[in-house]
Amino acid sequence: MVPLADLFNHKTDGEHVHFTKSDDSDSDEEEDGDDQNSGEEGDVDQSNIDLVEEKDDDDQSNASADEPSTVENSTAKPSGEGYNDEDLEMIIVRDANPGDEVYNTYGTMGNAALLHRYGFTELDNPYDIVNIDLTLVTKWCSSKYSHRYAKARVSLWHKLGYSGCTSEDAEYFEISYDGEPQLELLILLYIIFLEPEVYDKLVCVAEDLVGDDDQHDEQDTIDSFAKVVEVTRPAKNGVEKLPDVKKLLQSESIGSALSSIADNRESLYGSSTLKDDEEKLRTCSPVGERNIYHSLVLRVSERKILGRLRKHACSWPKTKKRKHT
Missing domain, CATH: 3.90.1420.10 (Rubisco LSMT, substrate-binding domain)
Structure with missing residues (x-):
C-alpha cells in the first residue's frame, strides 16, 4: 500500500484522497456464502428442535456431530479469482478541479517529524510544537x-x-x-x-x-x-x-x-x-x-x-x- 500511496504528495489538512485496504471482496463473498448455507443452518436448528421433542439420545448425538462442520462451512473464507487480500481502495475525501495536484496525507505531524521521516517541511504547519x-x-x-x-x-x-x-x-x-x-x-x-x-x-x-x-x-x-x-x-x-x-x-x-x-x-x-x-x-x-x-x-x-x-x-x-x- 505504501508505494502507491507515496505517489501522491502530502498536504496537511488538505488531502484529496485516503488509501485503505479493501475488504469489500471478502465481505461480499462471505455474505454470498452465508446465503448459500442459510438453509442448511436452518435445517440443523429445526432438526435439533425435533430431536429434543422426541428425546432421542442417539439422534441428538449425531446432530451434535454434524453441527460443527455445518457452521465451519458457513464461515469459511472463500477462495477464487475474485479474492485478493492485498486489494487497495482509494477514497476521495475532497473535490479537486481539473489540473489541480491531488494530495494524500501521511498523518497529522509537525515539520520536525515530516523532515525526519520524509525529508520535507510545510509552511505554517498547525501541528508544529x-x-x-x-x-x-x-x-x-x-x-x-x-x-x-x-x-x-x-x-x-x-x-x-x-x-x-x-x-x-x-x-x-x-x-x-x-x-x-x-x-x-x-x-x-x-x-x-x-x-x-x-x-x-x-x-x-x-x-x-x-x-x-x-x-x-x-x-x-x-x-x-x-x-x-x-x-x-x-x-x-x-x-x-x-x-x-x-x-x-x-x-x-x-x-x-x-x-x-x-x-x-x-x-x-x-x-x-x-x-x-x-x-x-x-x-x-x-x-x-x-x-x-x-x-x-x-x-x-x-x-x-x-x-x-x-x-x-x-x-x-x-x-x-x-x-x-
Missing part, C-alpha cells in the same frame, strides 16, 4: 534562586509523580502551535514559587499524595494537582471553597517565568531576529538550498510559537499574593 528542555527551566530557576533551590523543587515535583516528555534520557516540555504550555511545566513553576514553609509542608506529605495509577490525560493531572492545592492553600475552618486549580497556574509570577524561559529558549537561535529569518526564508530556494530552507522553516515556526507563548503568558490577570498559613 516547540520543546523546552527541563535543563533550561532548571537553569532559569538557578539564576533566580540557586542551583540547590532548583534541584530541590524539581525533585519534589518528580516525587509528586509529575514528569515531562522523555526522549533519549532527556526530559522536556511541549509548547503547542497556539503557544499553550504543557500542564506539567506550569505545575513545576507553581512548586518553584511556593513559600519555604509551604514547600516544607508539601515535602512532608508528598508520598501520601501520589496515587497508584499513572496520569493518563490532562484531567488526571488536574485531579492530582488539586490534592497539592489542598495542602498549599488549605481552607480556613472548612468554609473556603477550593479555587479553580487551573487558574492558580495562570498567575502573574508563572506568566513572567514563562516569558523569561521563552527568551532563553529563543536565544539558542543566535543574534538574528525572527524578521531576519523570515526574510532569509523568503529568498531561499527549497531546491537549490534545501537544507538551509528546511532549517529556516523550522526556526521561523518555532520562534512564532515562542512569541505566542509570551503573548499567552502576558494575558493572564495579575493576582495579589496571598499569605500562606
Whole structure:
C-alpha cells in the first residue's frame, strides 16, 4: 500500500484522497456464502428442535456431530479469482478541479517529524510544537534562586509523580502551535514559587499524595494537582471553597517565568531576529538550498510559537499574593 500511496504528495489538512485496504471482496463473498448455507443452518436448528421433542439420545448425538462442520462451512473464507487480500481502495475525501495536484496525507505531524521521516517541511504547519528542555527551566530557576533551590523543587515535583516528555534520557516540555504550555511545566513553576514553609509542608506529605495509577490525560493531572492545592492553600475552618486549580497556574509570577524561559529558549537561535529569518526564508530556494530552507522553516515556526507563548503568558490577570498559613 505504501508505494502507491507515496505517489501522491502530502498536504496537511488538505488531502484529496485516503488509501485503505479493501475488504469489500471478502465481505461480499462471505455474505454470498452465508446465503448459500442459510438453509442448511436452518435445517440443523429445526432438526435439533425435533430431536429434543422426541428425546432421542442417539439422534441428538449425531446432530451434535454434524453441527460443527455445518457452521465451519458457513464461515469459511472463500477462495477464487475474485479474492485478493492485498486489494487497495482509494477514497476521495475532497473535490479537486481539473489540473489541480491531488494530495494524500501521511498523518497529522509537525515539520520536525515530516523532515525526519520524509525529508520535507510545510509552511505554517498547525501541528508544529516547540520543546523546552527541563535543563533550561532548571537553569532559569538557578539564576533566580540557586542551583540547590532548583534541584530541590524539581525533585519534589518528580516525587509528586509529575514528569515531562522523555526522549533519549532527556526530559522536556511541549509548547503547542497556539503557544499553550504543557500542564506539567506550569505545575513545576507553581512548586518553584511556593513559600519555604509551604514547600516544607508539601515535602512532608508528598508520598501520601501520589496515587497508584499513572496520569493518563490532562484531567488526571488536574485531579492530582488539586490534592497539592489542598495542602498549599488549605481552607480556613472548612468554609473556603477550593479555587479553580487551573487558574492558580495562570498567575502573574508563572506568566513572567514563562516569558523569561521563552527568551532563553529563543536565544539558542543566535543574534538574528525572527524578521531576519523570515526574510532569509523568503529568498531561499527549497531546491537549490534545501537544507538551509528546511532549517529556516523550522526556526521561523518555532520562534512564532515562542512569541505566542509570551503573548499567552502576558494575558493572564495579575493576582495579589496571598499569605500562606
